Amino acid sequence: MEKRAHTYPTLRPEHEARVEGYACIAGVDEAGRGPLAGPVVAGAVILPPGCAVPAGLDDSKKLTPVRRERLFAELLESSGVVHGVGLATVEEIDRINILKATHLAMARAVEALGVAVDFCLIDGLPVPGFPYLHRAIVKGDSISLSIAxxxxxxxxxxxxxxxxxxxxxxxxxxxxxxxxxxKQHLEALLRHGPCPLHRRSFGPVAQLELPFV
Known part of the structure; x- marks a missing residue:
């Protein structure tokens, strides 16, 4: 079977949004929906026309840790790039569920940009009740540079x-x-019980029915 060539995200979705009349466009994505512990974190990035876009931007899952760290540093240092981070805590995840907590983190990331955002490009599915106009793009981190x-x-x-x-x-x-x-994490949970960073609403943790260490 012929190996399919790797394709990288582009600014086409951002260009299409500008053609529709939106000027300030943010890409939004999250990390940490699946873990048993820790917050869910969202990032929001604006790549204005003419800004210094780091070479090699791609879906974070396709990058090695070393390349992710390098691109992360370049994004923070690149002239013109606007970035914001938002999170939802373990307590919020357990109280409102992981999906709503993810949407909350995304909204906080856009707010953290500190500028008036006209439109968002969001990785995945539409976000009901999101406080910003947006378009959801399945596998958007492989399609849109700002989502990547x-x-x-x-x-x-x-x-x-x-x-x-x-x-x-x-x-x-x-x-x-x-x-x-x-396997290492589950064994540690069985041995030591959960700590305050564990999501008590997630099955493998809830099933232990043990107090915090």
Missing amino acids: AASILAKVTRDHMMEEADREYPLYGFAKHKGYGT
Whole structure:
């Protein structure tokens, strides 16, 4: 079977939105919906015409950790790029559910941009009740450069948070698995019980019925 060539995201979705009359367009994506521990984090990025777009931007899941870190630093330093981060806490995830918490984090990321956003390009499905006009793009982080940039911003920001959490709660290996339900993580949960960073509403944690350590 012939291997399909890798295609990179472009600014076409942003251009199409500008043709429709929108001037300030933000790409939005999240990281951390699936883990058993830690917040869900969203990134929002505006790539205005003429800004210095880092070379090699792509869906964060397709990048090595080293390339993600490099692109993350370049996004923060690039002239003209506007970026914002929002999160929903473990407590909010448990109280309102992970889907609503993800949407809340996305709205907070757009607000954190600090500018008047006309339109958002969001990775995935439409977001009911989102406080900004938006278009949802399935696999948008592989299609839109601003969504790809947002995916890197969200992923690396969350990874850094989980690495910091590892120093506070060293029994679980957060720096390695970032809160996902790996074999190492599940074994640590069984051995030590959950810590305050664990999502009590998620099955593998709720089933333990153990107090926080």
